[in-house]
Amino acid sequence: MAMASNGINPEKGPFERVDACIRDLQDRLERRYKSRRDYRYMIPRAPASKEAAMAGIVGELEGLLPCEELDMRSLTIFALTGISVKKGTPKEARLAYRAVGLLLLTLRDGSPGLLLDVAFPVLANGIQAAHDDDAATLVAAIDGLAAASFAGAGHVEEAMKAIWRVIVPPVRSQSAKLKIQAPKTSPVVLVSALSAWTFLLTTIVSATSTQRKADRNSWSSAAIASLMEILDADDRKVRMAAGEALAACVELNLLTGKHLDALAAKVSDLATESAGKGADNSLLRDQKELFGQIAAFLDHGEPPTTLVRRSRERQDVMKVSTWVRLVQLNFLSKFLGNGFLEHVQGNPLLNEAFSFGRVEGKPLSIQKKGSSMTTNEFLRGLKRDWLWFSKNVFMLEITRFWPQKLLQLGWQ
Numbered sequence: 228m229a230m231a232s233n234g235i236n237p238e239k240g241p242f243e244r245v246d247a248c249i250r251d252l253q254d255r256l257e258r259r260y261k262s263r264r265d266y267r268y269m270i271p272r273a274p275a276s277k278e279a280a281m282a283g284i285v286g287e288l289e290g291l292l293p294c295e296e297l298d299m300r301s302l303t304i305f306a307l308t309g310i311s312v313k314k315g316t317p318k319e320a321r322l323a324y325r326a327v328g329l330l331l332l333t334l335r336d337g338s339p340g341l342l343l344d345v346a347f348p349v350l351a352n353g354i355q356a357a358h359d360d361d362a363a364t365l366v367a368a369i370d371g372l373a374a375a376s377f378a379g380a381g382h383v384e385e386a387m388k389a390i391w392r393v394i395v396p397p398v399r400s401q402s403a404k405l406k407i408q409a410p411k412t413s414p415v416v417l418v419s420a421l422s423a424w425t426f427l428l429t430t431i432v433s434a435t436s437t438q439r440k441a442d443r444n445s446w447s448s449a450a451i452a453s454l455m456e457i458l459d460a461d462d463r464k465v466r467m468a469a470g471e472a473l474a475a476c477v478e479l480n481l482l483t484g485k486h487l488d489a490l491a492a493k494v495s496d497l498a499t500e501s502a503g504k505g506a507d508n509s510l511l512r513d514q515k516e517l518f519g520q521i522a523a524f525l526d527h528g529e530p531p532t533t534l535v536r537r538s539r540e541r542q543d544v545m546k547v548s549t550w551v552r553l554v555q556l557n558f559l560s561k562f563l564g565n566g567f568l569e570h571v572q573g574n575p576l577l578n579e580a581f582s583f584g585r586v587e588g589k590p591l592s593i594q595k596k597g598s599s600m601t602t603n604e605f606l607r608g609l610k611r612d613w614l615w616f617s618k619n620v621f622m623l624e625i626t627r628f629w630p631q632k633l634l635q636l637g638w639q
Contacts, residue, residue, distance in 0.1 A: 241287050241290065241292055242292070242296065242300070244283060244287055245283075245284060245287050245292070245300060245304075246300075247280075247283070248280040248281070248283040248284045248287075249280075249284075249300070249303055249304070249307065251276050251277065251279070251280035252277055252280045252281065252284075252307045252311070253307075277311070277315065277316075277319055278315075278316060278318045278319045278322065281307075281308075281311055281315070281319050281322040281323055281326060282322055284304060284307075284322075284326050285322050285325050285326050285329065288326060288329035288330060288333060288566075289329060289563065289564060289565055289566030289569070290566055290569055291333065291566060291569040291570050291573050291574055292333060294333050294334050294335050297333070297334070301330065301334060301338070302634070304326065304330055305327065305330060305342055305346075305634070305637065305638075306636045306637030306638070307323075307637060308323040308324075308326045308327040308330070308637070309323075309327075309346065309349060309636075309637030309638035310637045311323035311326075312324060312327070312349060312350075312353060313349065313638075317361060317363075317364050320353075320364060320367070321363055321364050321367035322367075323371075324350070324353070324364075324367040324368050324370070324371030324372075325367055325370070325371055325562075327342075327346060327350070327371055327375055328370065328371040328372075328373075328374030328375045328378070328562065329374070329563075329566075330342075331343060331374070331375045331378035331379055332374055332377075332378045332563075332570070332574065332576060333574070334378070335575065335576075339375075339378045339379040339380070340379045340380055340381050341634060342375075342379065342634060343375055343376065343378070343379025343381050343382060344379075344381065344382075345634045345635050345638050346375060346638050347372075347375075347376070347379075347381075347382045347385070347386075349638050350368065350371060350372040350375060350386075351372060351382075351385065351386065351389045353368040353372070354368045354369060354372060354389050354390065354392075354393060355389070355392070362413050362415050362416050365393070365416050365419075366415065366416055366419040369390055369393065369416075369419050369420050369423050370419060370423060370561075370562050372386050372389065372390070372423070373386060373390070373423035373424075373426055373427055373558070373562075374562050376427060377426070377427065377430055377591070377593065378576065380593040383427050383430065383431050383593060384431065386427060387424055387427050387428065390420050390423050390424045390427070391420075391424060391450070393412055393416060393417075393420040394412065394417060394420045394421060394424060394453070394457075395453050396411075396412065414460075414462035414464060414465050417457075417460075417462075417465050417468070418462075418464050418465055418468045421457070421465070421468035421469055421471075421472055422468055422471075422554075422557060422558050422561070423558065424472070425468075425471065425472040425475055425554050425558075426554055426555060426557075426558035426559075428472075428475065428476075428479070429475055429479070429551045429554050429555055429590060429591070430555075430590075430591055430592055430593050431592075431593060432479050432481075447476070447481045448483075448486075450476075451473070451476060451481065451482060451486050452486075454469050454472055454473050454476070455473070455486070455489060455490065455493065457469040458470065458473075458493050458497065462507070463507055463510040463511065463513070463514045464507075464510065466497065466514060467510075467513065467514055467517050467518075470494070470497070470517055470518055470521055471517070471550065471553070471554055471557070472554075473490055473521075474521045474524060474531075474550040475550045475551050475554050477490070477524070477525065477550070478524075478549060478550045478551055479551065487525070490525065491522070491525045491526075494518050494521045494522045494525060495518075495522055497514060497515070497518040498515055498518035498519040498521075498522050499515070500514070500515065524550070530548040530549055530550070531547075531548065531549075531550060531553055532546060532547070532548050533546070533547045533548075533553060533556070534546055534547075535547055535556060536568065549590070551590045552590050555590060555591050559577070577591070
């Protein structure tokens with residue numbers, strides 16, 4: 228019988244595969260909650276098998292598991308991802324960052340917000356703790372934080388601040404007279420951080436909104452100035468990420484007249500730049516095309532135009548023609564990966580932006596999201612599959628905890 232690369236039988240149903248992955252990840256939890264006598268008979272799993280199990284969970288979440296059938300599994304997966312983020316190998320942690328973002332994107336009706344409240348401190352601290360020499364882990368932490376914060380509709384501005392500290396590292400002061408600049412962020416991390424930060428920005432401020440204008444003005448001027456400086460980066464991908472961020476900021480009415488004039492001049496230069504400047508001239512054509520689009524937008528309001536497939540059918544396409552929605556599309560298509568089309572088709576969270584039957588959907592926003600659901604209400608809403616429950620060692624253990632402690636397991 229054929230086996231997948233992670234050792235899970237692909238011929239089983241998705242929840243059977245998830246359960247198999249959960250079992251492979253539980254030995255760490257079994258050692259942590261040592262109250263059952265049979266723990267000493269458990270055979271510890273090797274790190275490689277844990278990485279494979281977390282990869283299996285990520286793969287199933289990418290394929291959009293029906294949230295109404297996840298039930299108690301959602302709590303177990305949530306706890307497992309927290310432990311893998313804090314205690315797993317670097318590869319396991321990277322997969323766990325991705326898994327928690329995918330899980331929250333999958334859940335509905337206020338539950339993502341409850342989970343985000345618990346996970347946010349660990350996710351945000353993960354960005355600060357990750358070292359730039361482990362770029363893959365730092366990128367995974369940034370993307371996971373951004374996806375989870377959007378899905379949970381909370382802590383978004385806090386997440387933006389955490390990500391911004393990656394884009395513009397704070398100056399470290401050793402004395403009143405001596406200031407040491409933090410090391411520069413690597414291009415691959417900087418591109419990811421710019422993409423995630425801009426994505427979150429577009430979800431808290433719609434293109435036509437006048438709300439929170441005073442709050443925006445308090446930080447937007449400094450942010451715009453830093454993004455303008457990043458346009459001079461040697462790496463072309465970094466320049467392009469900063470350019471898309473600034474184009475979205477223009478669309479969101481965050482730039483003043485002087486900034487607009489300076490941006491127009493810089494964009495014109497980048498749209499007509501000759502070969503020789505920059506680390507990778509293979510991207511020169513892409514850079515000139517992008518900044519040519521931004522120049523057309525600044526000069527006479529011409530929007531970008533991109534066609535997006537919403538299903539496997541070639542004819543089922545949607546036109547994206549705003550910078551805000553293009554930024555959202557770029558982030559989500561990268562984060563969801565192979566599961567992008569499945570989520571576009573079946574995830575209600577994305578219907579507003581990728582609705583079937585519409586030529587142009589609405590930008591994603593957290594303004595209409597949120598829930599006053601309590602932990603007890605969330606737990607009461609879960610269906611109890613007692614047959615599965617009785618086989619799940621970890622779930623048997625956590626029944627000893629008060630409901631308000633239940634969600635915190637794995638993330639404390």
